Amino acid sequence: MEEDKVSKSLEALARVEDEVEKAERETEFLRLKKLSAVYLNRKEAIAGIPGFWKVVLSQHSDFANYVRAADLKYIDCISAIEVTWLCVEDEKADHRDFTVTINFDAIDGDFESQTVSKTFRIEHDVSKFIYRSKRTEEDDLRDEELGFLTSTPTEIKWPKSFDGINPSLVTDKTTSEGKRNYRTGMKSFFSWFKWTGLKPGKEFPNGDGLASLISEDLYPNCTKYYTEAQIDLEEENVDEDDESDEPLQLESSDGEPEDCDGKQKSVKRRKV
Amino acid sequence: MEEDKVSKSLEALARVEDEVEKAERETEFLRLKKLSAVYLNRKEAIAGIPGFWKVVLSQHSDFANYVRAADLKYIDCISAIEVTWLCVEDEKADHRDFTVTINFDAIDGDFESQTVSKTFRIEHDVSKFIYRSKRTEEDDLRDEELGFLTSTPTEIKWPKSFDGINPSLVTDKTTSEGKRNYRTGMKSFFSWFKWTGLKPGKEFPNGDGLASLISEDLYPNCTKYYTEAQIDLEEENVDEDDESDEPLQLESSDGEPEDCDGKQKSVKRRKV
Amino acid sequence: MSSLENLLSRVLPENKKFELLHLQSPPKESHSVFVQQRSDCTQTVVKVQHFFGLGADEKIFYSLELFVYLTIESSKAIEKLIFVSKADTNGYCDEKISVKDITTAILDYIVTLDPSHYLSKEIKVSGTSPGCGPSITRCTTTKRALKILKARHDSKKGDNCPNRGFFRNIEGKDPDWTCKICLFTRSEPQYLFSESSRNPKKHILSGEQLLRWWLSVIDKILVRHFDSGTKATLQIPGEEESRTLRYLSNNKAPFWRVGDIFSGKSSELAIFAIPVFPDDPKGRFLEQVVEENRAKKVRLSDFWVELQVQQEFRLGCTVSVIGVDGRIPKKCFGPHNNEVIVMPSKKVFSIVKSYIVGEQYDTSEGAYEAYANLRDFLHLRMQRSLLEIRGCRKSSEPGSKGTGSDRNAPVRPLNTLTVRRKVKKSI
Secondary structure, eight states: OHHHHHHHHHHHHHHHHHHHHHHHHHHHHHHHHHHHHHHHHHHHHHHTSTTHHHHHHHHOHHHHHHSOGGGHHHHTTEEEEEEEEHHHHOTTSOTTOEEEEEEEOOBTTTBOOEEEEEEEEEEOOGGGOSOOTTOOHHHHHHHHHHOEEEEOOOOOOOOGGGTTTOTTTOOOOSSHHHHHHHHHHHTSHHHHTTOOSSSTTSSSTTHHHHHHIIIIIITTTHHHHHHHTTOSSGGGSOOHHHHTTOOOOOOOSSSOTTOOOTTOOOOOOOOO | OHHHHHHHHHHHHHHHHHHHHHHHHHHHHHHHHHHHHHHHHHHHHHHTSTTHHHHHHHHOHHHHHHSOGGGHHHHTTEEEEEEEEHHHHOTTSOTTOEEEEEEEOOBTTTBOOEEEEEEEEEEOOGGGOSOOTTOOHHHHHHHHHHOEEEEOOOOOOOOGGGTTTOTTTOOOOSSHHHHHHHHHHHTSHHHHTTOOSSSTTSSSTTHHHHHHIIIIIITTTHHHHHHHHHHHHHSOOOOHHHHTTSOOOOOOSOOOTTOOOTTOOOSOOOOO | OOOHHHHHHHHSBTTOEEEEEEEEOOOEEEOOSSOOSSOOTTEEEEEEEEEEEEEETTEEEEEEEEEEEEEEETTEEEEEEEEEEEEEEOSOOOSOOOHHHHHHHHHHHHHTBOTHHHHSSOEEOSSOOOSSSOOOOTTOOHHHHHHHHHHHHHTOSSOOOOOOOOEEOOOEEEEEEEEEEEEEEOOOSOSSSTTGGGSTTOOOOOHHHHHHHHHHHHHHHHHHHOOTTOEEEEEOTTOOHHHHHHHHTTOSSTTEEESOSSOSOTTSBHHHHSOOOTTOHHHHHHHHHHHTTOTTTOBHHHHHHHHHHSGGGOTTSOOEEEEEEEOOOSOOBOOOGGGOEEOSSHHHHHHHHHHHHTSOOSSHHHHHHHHHHHHHHHHHHHSOOOEEEEOOBOTTSTTSTTHHHHTTOOOOOOOSOSSOTTOOOOO
16 A cells, blocks of 8 residues: 555656656746847847957866867857757757857968858767767667757868868878877867767767857856956966865864854855 | 947946846746646655655755754654745745745654744845855945845754754853854754854854755755665765776777777766 | 976986976965964965976876975065975886986976075965955956946056056065975876876886885985985884884985974874875875864874874875975075976966876877877967977986886875866866
8 A cells, every 4th residue: 555655656756757847848948039039139249349259268168178279279260159049940949959150260371261050959869879889778778868969060171280180181090190190180179060979989079068068158158258257366266176275274162152153064155 | 439349348248147137037937937836746746755855865965064963863854845936926036035844753752843934035235244254345246236045033943952052042152162062053954944144154154055955956856866865775875085986997099090089088978 | 406407308318309398386375284273474375386297209208296385484485395296107208218317306406496486476465455446356246347347448548457466575585494395105006197007008116116216216305405404204104113214224315214394292283283285195184183073182193093094094005204304505596487387377277287187098199189288288378388308318327227117107196086086188
């Protein structure tokens, strides 16, 4: 009897999870619709601030982790970034589907100016993987349920200075140097545009991470990153490393009785 | 001329921030309305699972950081937790205002059963601070703009076993032992119910952190924590600290030239 | 003191080109490495981090991290404390090199680096600056920051001085300044080059070998630079004094003894006698003592005994604490312009450092990538380059023999985390 009740309740809990998901999805649709309108105004404002995206992209320390240092020269050429969510136009699209559009300025004799769009879509069919790499059955089950990010390869014109590592130009795939050049090119930001999400280990690494970084953080919070770059005291930009390095506090034994701060728990203060 | 444009654009960007805020607020209202309905169903399902909240509260590692180990005995008495958002009933309320209601079961001869509700509201008026502690002007400016969490003190019946540290019973505030007892009591979970947010350093520490932990994480994600607890029982309790102790994963080093995984970025794969 | 270039070229093989990265964080006021018994307002501590990376043939193969703490009293530096935090190799050097000699050369340089060097630039101290209008800090909201930026932009007459905070000028060093060295030795498969233990060419020393290795490095430094009043100590938690003494028997400097440099009395409270360094295992244990409310009970002697029981100090693996406290009679020198890159902020320091420590070194590709990224970042973002060093040690020279034994040895003194919990950079 008791067991029956528990079993039914667990079943009910699972249904509740579906309801939560539905509520979140519906809200997210609405949110993206509202924000898309606001972002149009933002785009206009940003256009009036020279070097806005250069400042944002150099400020965001995590972004740099996805690309090679040599790419920074061309990342500095980015004059505009835009993210649009497919569901705003097409209600049938997954609310996590989006397109990233990037404008590059030219560098004379080396790099052509261009505007490149790359669309990312949630996929549930794990049979589409071309290489399985170290994927486990567990990964498949998870990806089938939650979906995984994919994209179609997009053409981009590489800078001439990268001819030596441009994977489509590297013909020598047998010597260790040739292999290294090929793999080096695969790690370049330019290879991200070819990323499909279906060839783990054989294409730009963590392409989905970079896509999500742009759509979930860099683009929505670009103004925040822009102002953060202007922090006056550079040392105020304390990084995580420093946090672990706080002085050891001894509980003072003779404060006021009401003073509860002496041994404050080291729980971080959350924003409300 | 050019300068004017920059100045206007910066102003426009600030206006966009307001628009973003408005869009987020409107979406959040809708989201909480939808979720509140779903949470009613969840409440019913949870009632059919004995010990649900005990499992959740022991599973949540961060929760324990806010309370004293001695409190855990009474935290195990919690039979229900509910969070309601004020804006669901009252459209004028800040969407971050909420009430936490907690049911405690009794422990014979020590602790009475009771249901306690505590309401948290966003405040913008920094002149309400009774003690300033280490607050800076910068903190004031920030809190005035973003708001800060406050609450009115709520009565709760303390367990008898805590008589020695119950701040309302500690009369000796001069000896170092008396002071210590007083401060110890202030750090108890029971003192959280007295927390106002206006006396930093003189009341339960990080009361806002604990409130947000419950409203933003523990309550919305309780089912997740409940199921996670079952995984841990089966496998092993792997907490974050252990991650660094994991055996190193070896990757084969002589892949094909196309193998870009050898040096996969260890940026964590984000959920899509 | 010779230039860093000279010191290193003497220990690197003849006619071979090497490239050095030497980063220094901006000097910054810090808390003392000791828990203060009462707040001591007369002393200021300035903390600096150094990070070295050495490469050849476009591969980074060696790295060393250390911290320098200057104690300032009456606007003069009275003490320079060097905490050697991590050193490691990854086995991707094609030449015969002596990691021990490289490490000794770098320590040579750091020990004799004039403390005034760190003070020549203004040092940020706590507090915010007056005047100059509102400043943008970490707590400034985006909207308010935009307003401040606009106001600055609009009033662009003359210089629109952004706020720079309080700075304090420090005169220089006390003629009697002392130099301390601290390090903690424990063998680990890898310290700064994650996954490098998978390189079969990397040779990993045992705890005991590593201890002897470091003793010999420090002993050389002692003989070369320290005066006769110097104290040099070795503490092996859980080891009998007689056995600890045995490690010291081959040392050339006369002032070695068993113990530590921080306190004479074993009855002293550990909490006040034990320094806490970044990412420091004994510091973590000290924290635990505080959390357990035993800070006022644990004496120094108990501390070492208890420490041995700690997980990080398990039996079967020799770990040790080495200390030096003394004076350097010789003249000290400032660095040459090209041999140190002083970073504008801790943030940029971490970004550059992570090009080395965030990489993975299971194959040589990591060593190549680290090199390429460092070279490109310094060039593109800092208009700097790695320092070229041409080796001049002849293969027949004494000292170069037997280098095979410690060639590519991972020599890392300290720290628990083998792999950074959150490796940031690693392509």
